[in-house]
Amino acid sequence: MATTLYQHSTVAALKAGVVAGNQTLAQLLTHGDTGIGAADQLAGDVTILDGQAYQSQANGKTQALAGTVKVPFAMVHANQPTIEQTFENVDQHVFEQQLLSLYPYQNVLVALRVTGTFATMQLAVNRSAAVTDQTAQRQFEAHNVTGTLVGYYVPSFYHGVTQTGFHLHFLNEDHRFGGHVSGYRIDTGVVQLQALNALQIVTPTHDQQFLNRRQ
Amino acid sequence: MATTLYQHSTVAALKAGVVAGNQTLAQLLTHGDTGIGAADQLAGDVTILDGQAYQSQANGKTQALAGTVKVPFAMVHANQPTIEQTFENVDQHVFEQQLLSLYPYQNVLVALRVTGTFATMQLAVNRSAAVTDQTAQRQFEAHNVTGTLVGYYVPSFYHGVTQTGFHLHFLNEDHRFGGHVSGYRIDTGVVQLQALNALQIVTPTHDQQFLNRRQ
Known part of the structure; x- marks a missing residue:
């Protein structure tokens, strides 16, 4: 695997x-x-x-x-997820905390994919500023979009090597809209998780x- | 390679x-x-x-x-070093700064091996304390020992994942004395370097x- x-x-x-x-x-x-x-x-x-x-x-x-x-x-x-679960009507922060409490992934790299409909999807519209200065990150918000969130949960000890915590990008269903995700609310979504033991x-x-x- | x-x-x-x-x-x-x-x-x-x-x-x-x-x-x-150079009568800090200025390894993992005679070799005698609290690290010093320093130079962005900067262990020539190195002075030593592009x-x-x- x-x-x-x-x-x-x-x-x-x-x-x-x-x-x-x-x-x-x-x-x-x-x-x-x-x-x-x-x-x-x-x-x-x-x-x-x-x-x-x-x-x-x-x-x-x-x-x-x-x-x-x-x-x-x-x-x-x-992509070879081993866990799949449906979530409905849940805010980003509650959803991410639930994932961390449901699964023993405190110190594990986890690949995350959520396919569904999102009541809100906030994208960072200036990636350059986001990387070099978080405060300069502007947001772009869409509503009731269907598509896929894709990215990783990275434990804090990887700080420096990579961005820690949840790091997600979004791609809508026709692949014409997307970007770096700064916030979202799931309307209905299926999350797939895959633990990764090597970086x-x-x-x-x-x-x-x-x-x-x-x- | x-x-x-x-x-x-x-x-x-x-x-x-x-x-x-x-x-x-x-x-x-x-x-x-x-x-x-x-x-x-x-x-x-x-x-x-x-x-x-x-x-x-x-x-x-x-x-x-x-x-x-x-x-x-x-x-x-x-171990497949690509650079070899002799150093004489040089203190740890001068030696390590010279390596970083001689070779373009600012952001590169480098494997380091120094075979020679060391005027002083300071070893940390309480590894447990050294890892969990740097201030608790006690030292053990030997003089005029022959052997091999082995370890890595790790760029600062790997902090958290691993120990950054120079991280060296020592093993003397009959393999009966050694440990985690906290200081040294080279009398005569041959350094071998190997750039590593993947972690x-x-x-x-x-x-x-x-x-x-x-x-």
């Missing part, structure tokens, strides 16, 4: 300005079919679902990306900017 | 008290022949050199360990203590 979360580069490197794409999506997708990432120069967010990567722009507008496109950061895994971090040591940038 | 640092568990888990051995050395050594680790219940330090693991007790006394012995934490890699962290998700312990 695939239990590895494969990560290209680190959040610390992004924060230090190493934001030029330095790995192709085609290469990344050899390590998984599902995940999240950042676009070249942080011009939007990347969501990977069923082996296809999508880029969401600041206004939520989303389009499929070719395998030749390079990204500066991504996390992918092979493989590969850093772009072929990138001169990565080698030399002070953090 | 082997470029992966394989880590079993995390320093954060050790600090949270997940200190019972939960992986055999035999299994760990399938991922590398060189490295460092902690002993069961933090009763001493583990140093791995040329495919053999050794345990150093509080007084520096060191002995070989069988493959069936389980440890709660370890980092290993396949694979495998967490003991089969260990109930790991699953449930709050950090």
Whole structure:
């Protein structure tokens, strides 16, 4: 069973300005079919679902990306969930706390996928600002949208290597709307969980900017 | 070329008290022949050199360990250094700063091995205290010892996952004296460096203590 979360580069490197794409999506997708990432120069967010990567722009507008496109950061895994449960009419914070209390995942990387209808979906419309300064993150809100939340729960000791806590991206059902999720309320949703026992971090040591940038 | 640092568990888990051995050395050594680790219940330090693991007790006394012995934490890699340089009559801090200025390894995991004679070698004689409270670390000092320093330089963004900065263990030439290094001065030493572009962290998700312990 695939239990590895494969990560290209680190959040610390992004924060230090190493934001030029330095790995192709085609290469990344050899390590998984599902995940999240950042676009070249942080011009939007990347969501990977069923082996296809999508880029969401600041206004939520989303389009499929070719395998030749390079990204500066991504996390992918092979989607093989082992737990499935339905949730209805629940706010983000209650939902996330319930997941952590229902399952013994205090110190475990967990892949999370929620398919359903969301009463509200708040997206961060300026990923660049969100990475470099959380306070500058503006929000974009949609209502009664159907689609898929995809991402990870990451224990706090991975801070620095990656974003900790819940980190989710959204892709609507026709794959034309989505982005980095900052808030949501589930109307009806099926959550699928997959515990991952390994994290493989590969850093772009072929990138001169990565080698030399002070953090 | 082997470029992966394989880590079993995390320093954060050790600090949270997940200190019972939960992986055999035999299994760990399938991922590398060189490295460092902690002993069961933090009763001493583990140093791995040329495919053999050794345990150093509080007084520096060191002995070989069988493959069936389980440890709660370890980092290993396949020793294939690409850089070799001789240093003479140099203090720890000057030596480590020179390495970082000579080589473009600001954001890179680096495996480090120094074989030589050390004018002074300070070892931390209470690993348990050192992990859980740096101020409680007592020191044990030897003079004019010949042997090998082995360990890693870890960039700061890996904080939480592992110990950052230089993390070195010492093993003397007859493998009967060694431990966790807190200071040293090189008389004459040959340093070998190996850049590692990947970190694979495998967490003991089969260990109930790991699953449930709050950090």
